[in-house]
Amino acid sequence: MKAHGASEQLIREIPEALSELLGETGYDVREPAEGAENPDLIVQAAGKLFVVEYKQSSAAAHLAYAAQLVKRLSKKFSRNAIPLLAVPFMGEAGARVCADAEVGWLDLSGNARIVAPGIRVIVQGNPNRFLPRGRPPNIFAPKSSRIIRWLLLHPNESFTQREMAKLVDLDEGFVSKITSRLESAGYVSRPNGSAIQVRNPSLLIEDWREAYVFSRHTIHAGHIAARSSELLLSRVCSALSSRKMQYALTGLAGAWEYTRFAGYRLVSLYTKSDPSQELIEALGFKEGTRGANLWLVVPNDDGVFHGSVTKGKFRCASPIQVYLDLKGHPERASEAAERLKKELLNWNGAD
Numbered sequence: 001m002k003a004h005g006a007s008e009q010l011i012r013e014i015p016e017a018l019s020e021l022l023g024e025t026g027y028d029v030r031e032p033a034e035g036a037e038n039p040d041l042i043v044q045a046a047g048k049l050f051v052v053e054y055k056q057s058s059a060a061a062h063l064a065y066a067a068q069l070v071k072r073l074s075k076k077f078s079r080n081a082i083p084l085l086a087v088p089f090m091g092e093a094g095a096r097v098c099a100d101a102e103v104g105w106l107d108l109s110g111n112a113r114i115v116a117p118g119i120r121v122i123v124q125g126n127p128n129r130f131l132p133r134g135r136p137p138n139i140f141a142p143k144s145s146r147i148i149r150w151l152l153l154h155p156n157e158s159f160t161q162r163e164m165a166k167l168v169d170l171d172e173g174f175v176s177k178i179t180s181r182l183e184s185a186g187y188v189s190r191p192n193g194s195a196i197q198v199r200n201p202s203l204l205i206e207d208w209r210e211a212y213v214f215s216r217h218t219i220h221a222g223h224i225a226a227r228s229s230e231l232l233l234s235r236v237c238s239a240l241s242s243r244k245m246q247y248a249l250t251g252l253a254g255a256w257e258y259t260r261f262a263g264y265r266l267v268s269l270y271t272k273s274d275p276s277q278e279l280i281e282a283l284g285f286k287e288g289t290r291g292a293n294l295w296l297v298v299p300n301d302d303g304v305f306h307g308s309v310t311k312g313k314f315r316c317a318s319p320i321q322v323y324l325d326l327k328g329h330p331e332r333a334s335e336a337a338e339r340l341k342k343e344l345l346n347w348n349g350a351d
Contacts, residue, residue, distance in 0.1 A: 011054045013108050014086045015043050021112050021121050022046040039073045040086075048119065049081045058087040058094035058107070060203040061186040067101035082116045089128040093206035139185065140211040142301030144178045146170060151188065151198040152205060152320050153307045155347060158195035168303065201347040205320065214328025218298040220275060222287040229253070232293060233267050237314050239283055246272045248308045248315050250297070251329045254322040255336040257311040259343055262332040268295035268325070270304050270317060319344040 019027045027045040032038035041052040051074035055066050066085055074083040083103050087094065090107040098105045104114035110126035138144065146168040150159075161179055165172040179196050182188045187204050188196045198204060226232035233253055240247045249257060252264035275285070275296050285294065299305075307318030316322065319340055326337040 007054065007056050010056075010088060010108055011040055011086075014041055014052055014054065014106070015045070017086075017106060017108055017110075018043055018050060018052075018084075019045050021106060021114070021123065022119070037073065037076075039070060042077060046119070048116070049078050050084045051077055051081045052084045052086055054086045056088065057185070058089060058091045059185060060093040060097045060207050061200060063087075063094045063097045064101070064200065064203055065186070067098055067103040071101065071103060080117075082114070082119070084114065088130040091207075091210050093203070093210045096206065097203070138211070139178060139181050139187075140208050142216075142299075142303065143170060143174070145208065146301065146303035146306065147175060147178050147182070148187075148204065148208060149303055149306055149318070149320055151196070152201050153318060155198050155201045158191055158197035160195045164196070168306070202345075205323065205345065209324055209327055212324045212327060214325050217270075217300050217304075218274070220287060220296040220298070221289045221292040221294070222285045222296075223291050223293050224283055224285055226293070229263075229265055229267055229293070233314065236267065236269070236283060236294065239279060240269075240271065243279065245279075246305065248305055248317040248321075250304075250317045250322050250325040251295070252326070252331060252333060252336060254316045255326060255333075255340050257314060257316050258319055258322065259336070259339050261339040262336040264331055264336075265293055266295065266329065266331060267293065268297055268329065270297050270299050272298075272302070272305075274298055 015027050015029045019025065022045055024046045027043055030042040032042060039051045040054045043050040043052060051070060053066050053070040055062050063085060070083040070085060074081040085098060085103055085105040087105070087107050089109045090105055090111055095105065095113065098113070104116060106112035106114065109129040110123060112121050112123045114121040140148065147164060150164065150168050159167065161175050162172055165175045179188065183196070187199060189199045191197055224232055226235065237247065248270045250270060251266065251268035252262065253267045253269065255262065256264055304317060304321050307320065308315055309318070323337055323340050323345060326333040
């Protein structure tokens with residue numbers, strides 16, 4: 001087998017997990033010889049042949065390659081063999097990668113999606129059995145994500161670690177540590193041997209979005225009397241500009257400025273600092289979540305302003321930041337995110 005230690009132990013759980021999902025009590029298992037062109041397991045169950053590849057991570061960047069690999073390997077064994085990916089816990093981004101590749105999957109937490117001739121198994125909602133203890137390294141943490149955001153904003157360019165440190169205002173040693181993790185995870189490459197470049201922007205942003213939590217910013221929710229969201233937006237942005245306060249639209253309002261898709265009631269924007277009492281009184285801002293039509297958001301890192309642009313009369317966060325933030329918004333946020341991704345974040349899976 002290609003795995004060792006803890007991974008090898010988990011691989012041994014796969015046949016029984018698959019058998020239970022199929023409602024079978026018996027199965028046959030074959031472990032091919034080690035090698036890049038051999039899968040981790042071949043399982044015969046419910047009259048079907050499954051060619052199984054196991055990955056410790058469900059990151060989209062890992063699974064995109066693994067899905068194509070297991071499809072190719074399955075054809076070596078039988079025209080009717082079913083390619084299957086297995087992971088400890090499957091996230092949303094990884095599940096989308098498998099769906100796009102038309103490859104079935106199961107996780108050792110009890111979830112699965114296996115759709116093939118004569119088989120339809122879909123199980124969702126079981127919690128992650130493999131949550132790490134302590135606080136694991138997070139390449140999508142606020143400061144780390146400055147590097148990721150910059151790479152996604154410049155997908156066709158490469159940067160040395162020294163250049164990156166200056167561009168995103170981070171210590172060079174910290175940048176070195178994070179870029180090494182990004183490289184190990186398969187998110188970046190070094191096309192000329194030293195400078196880094198994003199490998200697959202579409203997969204990277206989906207993994208980032210899965211890890212992203214909008215509520216970790218400081219959100220001042222409240223209500224301002226206004227006849228429309230457009231008038232509310234103009235009033236707030238005018239007040240901020242006149243006070244020389246940096247701001248950037250995000251969420252539904254930001255998506256509207258970029259795509260003109262999906263009207264909105266809630267206006268949300270980043271500000272560099274908490275709103276002053278003078279600003280609150282000038283806007284007639286009544287703080288409270290009930291009936292809120294305005295979120296003034298103080299970011300947990302100033303990197304959210306990187307890539308901001310002026311659209312019409314307003315300053316907007318980058319499409320990348322708006323796409324991430326829509327995950328934490330109500331109304332038609334999911335539809336707005338899909339439209340924004342299609343129109344402005346369509347990298348076509350370029351590697």
